[in-house]
Amino acid sequence: MHRLPGLDLLRSIAIVWVMLFHSFLVGGLGPDFAWLSRFGWAGVDIFFVLSGFLIGSQLLRTLQRGEPLSLRDFYWRRAWRILPAFAVMLTVYVAFPVLREAPGLAPWWQFATFTLNLLVDYGHNQAFSHAWSLCVEEHFYLLFPLLAWWVTRRPSTARFLGLCAALVLLGIALRSGVWLHNDAAQPPRNWYIEDIYYPTWMRLDGLLMGVVLAALCVYRPALWARLQARSTWLLLGGVAAAGLALFLFRNRTGLVANAVGWPLLSFGFGLLVLSATAPRGWLGRWAVPGAGWLAAASYSLYLSHKLVMHAVQEWLAPALPLQGLGLFAVYVVAIALVGAALHYAVERPCLQLRDRLRSRARGGSVGPSPQGRRAAG
Template sequence: MTQDSTIGTRAKRLDLQGLRILAVGLVIIYHLYPGSLPGGFVGVDIFFVISGYLIVGSLVRELAKTGSIGLGTFYARRIRRLLPASTLVLLGVMVASVVVLPQSRWQEVARDVVASALQVQNWNQAFGSTSYEAAGELVSPVQHFWSLAVEEQFYLLIPLLLLVAAACARLIKRGAESAALWLLLILAAASLIHSIVFSRQSHDFAYLATTTRMWELALGGITALVFSRLRLNSLTQLAAGWIGLAMVLVSAVTVTTTMAFPGYIALVPVLGTVLIIVAGAPGKGVAEFDRFGFSRFLSLRPLTYLGDISYSLYLWHWPVIVFYILLAGQQPGIVAGVGILLLSLVLASLSYHLVEQRFRHGKPATPTGEGNQPPRVQNRSAFALAAGLILLSCLSAAGPWSVVQAKSMQTVSDLATPDYPGALALDTDRNVKVREGVEIIPDPAIAMKDKTRLYRDGCAAYDPAKIDDSMCRYGDPTGTKSLVLIGDSHAGQYLEPLEAMAKTHGWRVRAMVRNGCPFNAAPAASATVTYTNCSSQNAVSLDKILGEKPDRVVISAMTPHGYNESLNWRWESDDVVVDGYEQMIRPLLTAGIKVSVIADNPYPERSIPDCVARNGAQSPECVTVRQQTKDPLLTAAEKLSDVQVIDPTSFFCVGNSCPPVIGNVLVYRDNHLTTTFAETLETLLTKKLALP
């Protein structure tokens, strides 16, 4: 999303400034009203092509003219152009997060701010967003920095590759510009093929990867090299401009996030952008056609000014939208959308004039050239500026991070003490008295860290093909009886109470838990992918269980309602899910293995730690309403004989109301139980399972 209108062409292309605002406008509309413009994110692709056209074109011309590239000057120019404005936004986001967000979110934002400052936000987001654990987390107010990271990673690499290409060209007595063109063609082809293949396999990850986007930037550079040699007639340019616009707009209206994007689909908006750029290049022929060209419209002064501030506008608009939604608790309507846009424009204009322009050109050094040589600009000061700004962003994130980290290092009282009965507070047989005024545990600020040890042990993503049978073993290693815990992450949250119980009774425990994979033969599906690898792995796990023949198998899983809410995964019907559970459980029963199923916990429709941090443990706003839908796992268990059903709902809820804090223990970290609360279910599980 960067720009540098002083390079890449011999004369400033005003139409490219206007094209920038078309790109950022599509992105803003998409972010405000994604349902109205589902493919508005293609504005990012437009920016990539423009950037490649200007910057790669400029590098190649420098290489052809001088035989080299001034790397120090190039990187210094990028620093002065980009870092001051982006650092201002990062600092503003960090301050706003501390003021607006609960402490439970501070470390997430701090991590994203550091990743953005270091220009690796795309990878940070890619690895985070593909994780099942990331489902339902706060949308990062700086996640849009991913596109800046892609560009800067590309521009760290491309000048070096161009120098290598030029060196090879000299060895075979070829021109540097020709070598650069071949390099860009090879790079674009390789990246595009990778993008097509990878987008089919994992389009969410591919969307953010640098390697799947390099072809768009390279194609911009190819456009600069190829069409600088051509002079098209005005009629051709007229057609190119409007056809290019049509391709971009069709993409913005028809492309969706469920498609295998970027892949080959991105060719439409990318080639459309190339046509728009070509339409504005110097041409020849019938001048009267020029007044009807799209490029003339893009060159109008209001649009070119918006293009001038488009970088800052891109930086500011997304945090403004995110914090509005957090404060208002809803998506913006028309009036709110206009307000968000106006505020973003004001911030962008101020940022452009007071920050971008102030740092952009650097401080001239003492002239040392001869004759009419222009004064050099000091590069060392730019690198010092970069170090200082990056350090400033990291330090601004370190403070809030440290506050939360200090809390996570605190030890909590023994759960056996009367102050923290947890689920036992709802045990009618015990009639436990709960002392009021006690600080709840875990602190909402660190609730997301209070998860089962399966994650630390590398056992939260069980794969029978990769995890050795000796791994993920718990309980009493010398025990004579064994238990297998199998299912998704909602099964995994019961490891700690089962392990404590197993140690007491001399049982061995094997965990076969995989996030997002219920022990079911029917694969779940999203809008684009059917997850058959889960059902196929379950078949292998079933064979392993039958071979080991444990004394007990305990199964639990999130309901289809939870999968739909958190991951947008679904099955054709509940009957399909019931049949899938039956196919897994029936062979166990036939083999004489006792099976117990644990009903899923109520699904919270909001972040309970955040709600408690804002409103207090007793707030009715934080109460979860018990869902009345049937759990297919329980239905399958009831259809089969000899399957024990354990329903802990009475330890989560009073009637249909499920409080956020029970017995001074916070119940949820997200849609999962906190491990602290899960541990208080040991008594219930011991009583129900009745292990000898």
């Protein structure tokens, strides 16, 4: 898939929004800007929708052409995309406790096996806890190719829509049941994070919405084109749906928000993603300066930003005669520098090595362009 400026813009918004949310670790931007960062956790859900769409499009397009699905090749590409930078950051967190943004760190094997989001004791182990979303993504990478192969063996729109509806309803039922049980029992732990917010089976709505978009794009191209022609209405509808969901999430841990807020939020973000794919739409018409770089480096920025915030807070900020926005600018520069270092020293070289090894294995065939690598991962 070629580079789409609109998707770059959404990805850059997502990473900045997440980092603003986590800025509470250093006091944030102050009370006047609390509204900007309060719902920053939703940036992860934009990532989920984008991942579902991009990975789903890649795999479904292969299956739609009748080509054999190479699980080995898919997992090979995903491993080189995810593991090197993740391994570097995990090593830093394990080897240098002084750098951690919180004292407690879950056992290294929970990170290495991507089971952190299922086993974490959040009350005691909050360092590098944002890796929970990588666990959800890895579970998706592991299972979706098999599910896509099974569903497309005998393509059926009714069966596909029925499966999607069942997953949405199952998520609503699971979250509601777990919420009601824990609200009544009140276990002495952060059960909202551990039992509802983190587990993969509770957070499938965004990925599912992305896959639905991918299926629409691959199997119903005429309808896809007609929808793209209405990108402005999609943008407005996406903002309205996401806004309604965030209104429900005023009480982030409430029953109504966690029962129906997640699919509604994912639907809104899905409309925004669809609008962003339209070349002449408001989101996709222009390449916003800096958005392409933020999108390309978003993974490295996501992995490292908490650690950088803590380092600046402990060692640099006390020595600077700055407050408010001026001090926050220092955090921004430091995060960008460390994220760029991880991106250019680890992430990109490993992707280039991956493509060289793949090219040699295929007898020297030319691999995808850099733009294609960034789009499809």
